[in-house]
Amino acid sequence: MKQNFTVRQGALDGVEVFLRVAQHRSFRKAAAELGVTPSAISQTVRVLEARIGAALFIRNSRSVGLTEAGEQFFARARPAFEELVAASEVARGLGQRPAGLLRLSAPRAVIPTLLELVTSFCKAYPEVEVELAASKEVTDLAAEGFDAAIRQGHLVAPDMVAVPMTPPFRLIVVGSPGYFAGFSPPAHPNDLRQHACLRWRRSNGALALWSFNDEDQPLEIAVSGPLIASDFPTVLGAALEGLGLAQVPEPLAAVGLRAGELIEVLEAYAPVRPGVFLCYPGRRQVMPKLRAFIDHMKNRTAGDGKVRVKAGAKR
Incomplete structure (x- = not known):
């Protein structure tokens, strides 16, 4: 059966009023500072004292003093309340400006x-x-x-x-001129089975298949080769060294392609990936x-x- 719960009220209610009265030793000055009536201040303090279970002030017609309980409460509540105010200011600042x-x-x-x-x-x-x-x-x-x-x-x-x-990018297959000095470029994705392919392992532990678009139909090829890495830059670096072919996002290989350090193959089969x-x-x-x-x-x-x-x- 679902139970009904209410948030406990009053954990901090009246603390600021108490601190103002204790600081000024005056209900009237505290009321003026907070913009309320002295009777409202007095009522708030009575509620706080009732909740705590101890008198906090000694009051007469001429002066206001702190009881021993009030002194103890003031000594610990004041720095804690000031820290709360400071925390609020920090949070407010983060909510109002880039910081x-x-x-x-x-x-x-x-x-x-x-x-x-x-x-x-x-x-x-x-x-x-x-x-x-x-x-x-x-x-x-x-x-x-x-x-x-x-x-x-x-x-x-x-x-x-x-x-x-x-923008969206193509997933392309590249190799170095040195690699192609010893191997003929593949004409179809199925030809990759005769090539050294540099693979990467997904975060879930699975080896990624190489993906292609063959006449508007998705095609995935399980390749093999001398190196497995966990990210594209490592695979691309190995391809630049002539270790084998790599399938990587086109923007990652752009510099190598422009410099002639990489050659793209199987262009007609390159799939497009979201940006x-x-x-x-x-x-x-x-x-x-x-x-x-x-x-x-x-x-x-x-x-x-x-x-x-x-x-x-x-x-």
Whole structure:
């Protein structure tokens, strides 16, 4: 059977009134400072004394003094109340201006691509500290204390607000010129079974299959090769060294392709993946520090409507 509970009232009720009276040794001065009547002050103190179970003031027509219980209560309540007031001011400040610690969760492969954006943000908002935490693909933001996460489109939950950071990208297969000096380029994804393929292991422990689009039909190939890594940058680095072929997000390989250090193959079969998004739980929970980061990110938008960040991709 469901029980009815009520919130216990009065834990702090009357404490501020007591402190003002104790400080001024006057009900009238406390009333004037708080903007209420002396009778209201007197009633509040009586309720507080009844709840505590001890008289706090010695009162007569000429003066107000503290009882021993009042002295003890004043000595401990005053610093505690001042700390509560200070805590409230800190919280209020964080709710009114961009300040404090902004915690962002992102896959390790994405973090290097965010450095330029984060650097410019930190310079623009010196009261905000940014923490970039490498994490698994899907993080419980509330449970782990993050303000937002960087995720691929298909990993964004329906109840999350998602702000695009990059356009969609192709998942491409690349190898170094040195590798292709010893192997003929594959003409079809099935040809990869005769190639050394550099694989990556998902956060759930499974080896990722290589995905393709064959005449508008999805195709997945189980490949094999000399190296397994847990992130795209490591796989791409091995491909640059000529160890084998790698399937990586196109933005991650852009620099190597432009420099001639990588060669793309199987272009006609490259699938398109959603872009990268900054996502957070809901609009009503957005603190000024996160709103400032989102606005800063949008202000760095390129002509295609996406954020200018260095080439990078999410696992």
